[in-house]
Amino acid sequence: MSLKTMKKWPRVLVLVLLLCGLFYYFYLYIFIKSSNKAVLVKTLCDSRNISQKWESLNFNVSRSEKLFLNLEDFFWQLYLSKLSLPYGVKGSELFLAKVLAAMTSYDMPGKIKNLPCRSCVVVGNGFVIKNSSLGNAINNYDIVIRLNNAPVRGYEDDVGNKTTMRLFYPESASFDPGLQNDPGTLMVLVPFKQKDVIWLKEILYNEKRTLRKGFWKIPPQIWLAKPSQIRILDPYFMHQTASRVLHLPINTPAKRNKISSHPTTGILAIYVALNFCDVVHIAGFGYPDSKNIKYPIHYYGHDTMKSMKNSYHNLSTEAKALKRLEDSGAVVNLCRSPVLTKAQPKLLYTVF
Numbered sequence: 366m367s368l369k370t371m372k373k374w375p376r377v378l379v380l381v382l383l384l385c386g387l388f389y390y391f392y393l394y395i396f397i398k399s400s401n402k403a404v405l406v407k408t409l410c411d412s413r414n415i416s417q418k419w420e421s422l423n424f425n426v427s428r429s430e431k432l433f434l435n436l437e438d439f440f441w442q443l444y445l446s447k448l449s450l451p452y453g454v455k456g457s458e459l460f461l462a463k464v465l466a467a468m469t470s471y472d473m474p475g476k477i478k479n480l481p482c483r484s485c486v487v488v489g490n491g492f493v494i495k496n497s498s499l500g501n502a503i504n505n506y507d508i509v510i511r512l513n514n515a516p517v518r519g520y521e522d523d524v525g526n527k528t529t530m531r532l533f534y535p536e537s538a539s540f541d542p543g544l545q546n547d548p549g550t551l552m553v554l555v556p557f558k559q560k561d562v563i564w565l566k567e568i569l570y571n572e573k574r575t576l577r578k579g580f581w582k583i584p585p586q587i588w589l590a591k592p593s594q595i596r597i598l599d600p601y602f603m604h605q606t607a608s609r610v611l612h613l614p615i616n617t618p619a620k621r622n623k624i625s626s627h628p629t630t631g632i633l634a635i636y637v638a639l640n641f642c643d644v645v646h647i648a649g650f651g652y653p654d655s656k657n658i659k660y661p662i663h664y665y666g667h668d669t670m671k672s673m674k675n676s677y678h679n680l681s682t683e684a685k686a687l688k689r690l691e692d693s694g695a696v697v698n699l700c701r702s703p704v705l706t707k708a709q710p711k712l713l714y715t716v717f
């Protein structure tokens with residue numbers, strides 16, 4: 366070996382060591398990142414926990430993962446229901462069968478159904494989510510559930526832009542679901558009354574539109590959703606939300622002179638998520654102190670508490686029920702959970 370090559374050795378050695386170190390740190394980084402994720406997902410998704418949590422809620426009913434009405438229910442078996450909408454299908458069976466016959470699927474997409482652990486976030490429409498910067502975190506859940514006509518365009522930083530399912534009723538439908546949803550978003554009709562089903566029937570069969578009365582707001586007469594993305598929520602969930610979660614009196618039809626109060630789409634969506642998901646987080650829930658009628662209630666638009674005054678919902682009952690769900694740990698509220706969102710934003714983003 367010449368003196369010249371001997372002199373080069375240390376430099377080569379340093380270079381090799383440097384490269385090794387780099388690779389080592391790179392692998393360490395990947396390892397920590399992936400193991401962190403695995404551990405956290407496992408902690409969040411421990412199946413004992415979700416059943417434990419469910420039991421602790423004392424609903425006294427099993428979880429049900431079958432969320433949507435299926436044509437077979439009407440075709441092969443007699444769908445027996447003692448209650449009419451919104452709590453059962455009594456009296457609306459034929460309309461529902463006709464609507465279901467025009468649809469192409471009654472299930473969740475396979476890639477969601479087959480997830481080993483389903484992490485869900487229910488995004489409420491409340492003003493509280495404004496300026497929350499939760500958009501990125503929300504986009505990282507497997508399943509993002511949104512409500513009614515809540516927009517995402519222009520609000521992405523706070524509410525994200527991914528939508529797996531959107532629960533709605535005709536009055537809260539917007540004529541082109543493509544504007545605020547993904548191409549694959551499931552548009553899930555929550556039927557409150559028979560006319561809601563007839564509205565969908567007239568749209569799907571392009572029949573003469575006969576409905577203007579009987580809605581508190583005229584629903585769109587043109588609705589551009591694809592049949593493949595439409596589902597109908599089983600009224601079972603509305604019934605269970607009213608009876609098990611809110612303990613509302615179930616009297617349909619309503620007694621005379623008495624408006625019966627029904628669950629809001631929001632609390633309904635949380636109950637649906639508790640049935641279908643292994644992890645249930647929520648954001649954008651809660652109304653302002655109802656004495657302050659000028660306070661905005663949504664993160665968009667100009668609605669104030671005043672517009673909720675004569676609603677069909679009992680907001681104080683819902684607020685108490687929601688608090689019970691949060692206190693039990695079955696539901697985590699991102700808007701009330703500074704540990705999760707403020708101190709460890711990176712954690713939240715990488716967990717899901």
Ligand SMILES: *[C@@H]1O[C@H](CO)[C@@H](O)[C@H](O)[C@H]1NC(C)=O
Pocket residue numbers: 408409411413414
């Ligand atoms: C899941 O349940 C186990 C056993 O009860 C408990 O030790 C653990 O802390 C729970 N994990 C979470 C994330 O709640």
Ligand SMILES: *[C@@H]1O[C@H](CO)[C@@H](O)[C@H](O)[C@H]1NC(C)=O
Pocket residue numbers: 425
């Ligand atoms: C639970 O439900 C069963 C039947 O549905 C009923 O017999 C039982 O009394 C219920 N228990 C509670 C605690 O509500």
Ligand SMILES: *[C@@H]1O[C@H](CO)[C@@H](O)[C@H](O)[C@H]1NC(C)=O
Pocket residue numbers: 495496
């Ligand atoms: C949100 O942030 C903007 C800009 O920083 C501010 O003008 C606005 O008052 C904030 N709104 C709320 C509800 O905090």
Ligand SMILES: *[C@@H]1O[C@H](CO)[C@@H](O)[C@H](O)[C@H]1NC(C)=O
Pocket residue numbers: 526527528546547
């Ligand atoms: C959401 O926003 C991101 C970043 O702007 C974009 O890449 C993505 O395509 C959007 N997704 C949807 C469903 O709009």
Ligand SMILES: *[C@@H]1O[C@H](CO)[C@@H](O)[C@H](O)[C@H]1NC(C)=O
Pocket residue numbers: 626679681682
């Ligand atoms: C809501 O429910 C509570 C408890 O059942 C009841 O006392 C209250 O009067 C209800 N409020 C409205 C506005 O119906």
